[in-house]
Amino acid sequence: MSLLVVGSVALDSVETPQTTRDDVLGGSAVFFSYAASYFGQVRLVGAVGEDWPAEHTELLKSRNIDTTGLQVVADGKTFRWRGKYAPNMNDRETLEVHLNVFGEFQPVLPESYRGCDYLFLANGPPAVQRSVLEQLPQAKLKVADTMDLWISTQHDELLDLLRRIDGLVMNDHEAKLLADDENLVRAGHTVRKMGPKFVVIKKGEHGAMFFSENETYVMPAFPTPQVVDPTGAGDSFAGGMMGYLASRGEITPKVLKESLAYGTIVASYNVEDFSLDRMRQIERPDVDRRLGEYRQMLSF
Numbered sequence: 001m002s003l004l005v006v007g008s009v010a011l012d013s014v015e016t017p018q019t020t021r022d023d024v025l026g027g028s029a030v031f032f033s034y035a036a037s038y039f040g041q042v043r044l045v046g047a048v049g050e051d052w053p054a055e056h057t058e059l060l061k062s063r064n065i066d067t068t069g070l071q072v073v074a075d076g077k078t079f080r081w082r083g084k085y086a087p088n089m090n091d092r093e094t095l096e097v098h099l100n101v102f103g104e105f106q107p108v109l110p111e112s113y114r115g116c117d118y119l120f121l122a123n124g125p126p127a128v129q130r131s132v133l134e135q136l137p138q139a140k141l142k143v144a145d146t147m148d149l150w151i152s153t154q155h156d157e158l159l160d161l162l163r164r165i166d167g168l169v170m171n172d173h174e175a176k177l178l179a180d181d182e183n184l185v186r187a188g189h190t191v192r193k194m195g196p197k198f199v200v201i202k203k204g205e206h207g208a209m210f211f212s213e214n215e216t217y218v219m220p221a222f223p224t225p226q227v228v229d230p231t232g233a234g235d236s237f238a239g240g241m242m243g244y245l246a247s248r249g250e251i252t253p254k255v256l257k258e259s260l261a262y263g264t265i266v267a268s269y270n271v272e273d274f275s276l277d278r279m280r281q282i283e284r285p286d287v288d289r290r291l292g293e294y295r296q297m298l299s300f
Contacts, residue, residue, distance in 0.1 A: 001140065002043065002115065003246040005032045005239070006107050006132050007122025008079050009046035009070065014231055014274060015084040015095075021229075024275035025056050027079065028122035028145070031232035034276055035239025035266045037063040038284045039247040042239075043113050045069035045132075047101045049076035059276075068110050076101040089227045090204055109135045118246040120238060121165075123147050126157035133164055141251055143167035143242060145234075151178050162195035169238050171202045184209065185216070200241070200260065202234050208260060215253060219260045222268035222294055229274045233267045236279070240266030240287075265290050 012026030033042040043066040052072060060067055079102035082095045107128065119136055121129040121144040129144055136142075142165045150158050151174060158178075162168060168191065172184055178194075179187035184201065188211035192199045198212040205227075207220040241263035248255050265287055272278040 001117040001246045001249045003036055003040065003118040003120070003242060004043045004045065004109075004113055004116040004136070005029050005036070005120045005122060005242075006045040006069075006129075007032065007120075007124060007145075007235075008102050009044075009048050009052075010079040010081055010102070011051075012231060012275070013080070013082040013096075014229055015082075016089070016229060017085065017087045018228075021274045023080075025059070026081065026232060026275060028232075028235045030060070030276070031235035031270065032120060032122055032239035032242070033060065033065045034063055034279055035236040035263075035270070036243030036246070037065055038240070038266065038287055039243035039262075040064070041066060042243070043069060043116060045107050045109060045113070047071045047073055047076075047105045049073055049078040049101050052078045059280075066112075069107075069113060073101040079103075083231065085230070089230060092230075107132050107135075117141070117249075118242060119143070120242050121145065122235065122238075126150055126154050126161040130157070130161050130164065133161075141166050141242075141245065143169060143238075145169045145238060146174060146178075148174050148177055159194060162191075165196050167198045167200065168196040169200045169202065169234075169241075171204070171234065175199070175201045188216070198256070202237060204230070204233075207264065208237070210256070210260060212253075212256075217257070219257075219264055220298070222264055222290065223297075224268045224271060227271045228278075230271045231275075233270050236270040237263040237267040239263070261291060261294060262287065265294060 007029035008027040010027035013022045029046045036042045077100040080098040117140040119139045123145045175187045179190035181187045201209045241259040244259040244262040
């Protein structure tokens, strides 16, 4: 089954307690598509400026990522983000954000993309996410991400979006904010009742929680001792999850649970180096091997 992601493509500068890396490849659509590429082809929609290095596009193409939908804006500049991580590697501070071409991004799907079965709407304004939904009405599975900014400033537009999608991925802070409830279990159920058939709440180093009408469970994180750069971990999780779902072509409770496990494993590789550096060193057999360790860890 075909998979499409719409989201940001960026150049990141990351400061950690150990070192700093400037202008590395980043963005939600990039992390998502690379993670999903372990399971099959991905089609990417995003926008970059003329400062975008051509070698980044070639890297994505080498992973069977279709970049037909990657728009290069003449005289524009690529979205840039600079952040700094605390010593615990969980808390981070955004030092600079330059939306550049992403601030005016209005996705238009190429004709070759309009038959995609699986759609992931990476973090973005709800109105923009809805415009993509309207271009792909026949999609078999429609999943979106969001953030606290849209919950606070575009609440009504977000609620409208939630009634149109099948799944929502968000972090624990966002879930509590949207549900107006500090109890994460109640918050997950409250958000699900707003429209999506299932909700996945990311909890960073503590794994993820899944909520549907009939199931609630927790998937622990894989115990990764060497956390170098957590940037993009959530998008990599979503990419692994959606990539696996698209590869299976069915959406059963069992397959959904397996998809969360695969998302967890891909994200565990992502945090082991900056940008895509660690994920460029592995292939699907490495993911499956670590998944085997994860299964054994959860058996008792």
